[in-house]
Amino acid sequence: MTPPILARRAGAPLLLLALSLLGGCASLQSSENNFLGVITPYRIDIVQGNVVTQEQAAQVKPGMSREQVRDILGSPMLADIFHADRWDYVFTIKRPGTEPQRRSVVAIFEKDQLKQLDAPALPSEREFVASISTTKASGKAPVLELTDAQKQALPRPARNESAPVEPAGAVRSYPPLEPAS
Template identity: 65%
Template sequence: MPSRFRRPACLLAAALAVSGCASLQSSDNIFGVITPYRVEVVQGNVVTKEQLALVKPGMTRAQVRDVLGSPLLTDAFHADRWDYVFTIRRQGAEPQLRRIVARFEGETLKSVDSNAELPEEREFVASIDTFKTSRKAPPLALTEEQVKALPVPEKPAAPAAEPIGPTRSYPPLEPAK
């Protein structure tokens, strides 16, 4: 290629590359088929309706920590406040943000406030299930008929009263005095 065409061709290729990069950044997919990978970000403690029902005013800090877990935020300037923040961003699911504030007077719980309605445990699992398939998981408990159909285990042989094999005599471990 002659040198007079080389420079404009390089400039044209660079301009196309830069414009292509800008268009990729503004859209979520390429040609409607390829979507970029997005990192799943999960932060904080999942606090469900069942867990919050177990927390009552008058509980100690240790009892609250046993039920809700360690708080995500504790402030040295506000020692009477624990913040439980939960966020999740998962591809294919709606992002979630929940805040729960536990306030203490000394070592006892005064109140618990939440910014949103907390889900039950099953609702939470369903909300983050991005597969949305009808997975037919086998039941965890057996029915009466299934228990009866199980083979009966063999009874172990009774241990012999006398040791089998030669008896050995060992010298004492400590010297006689």
């Protein structure tokens, strides 16, 4: 049997070693949220609210009904019962590799008719898509269709001679719906 004092003295260096190893784990994380500069954890896109673009805001005119505004801009993110004449369209997006965005559009109604739309500095649809794109634009559009020469170069599928030419469906007989008189 080992005396208890000797066991405590032998365990102290192991405890210090374990604590120093655990403390070093935090230093392995770099400032870019990846492990050892190689492994990056998955980060989800967080999108909340309605995207309102310049094109949509241009379609909304004073005097429109609530239904017409809803058809163009969508349902508001906030429709407060204490401010029934105000609809707030708030949009936020956080995406890895892009700057977080936040925009707010306010529709103010008077007697169920749009009085004004406060929409400061909205992007166009193209600007919005470019701002959330995480891919680097190469300037060259991808090829979406094959040319006639490429279609001719494709291998032909093998014909199966044993298969019937006309597809045959299931043959069923049903009893008459009404009894014969």
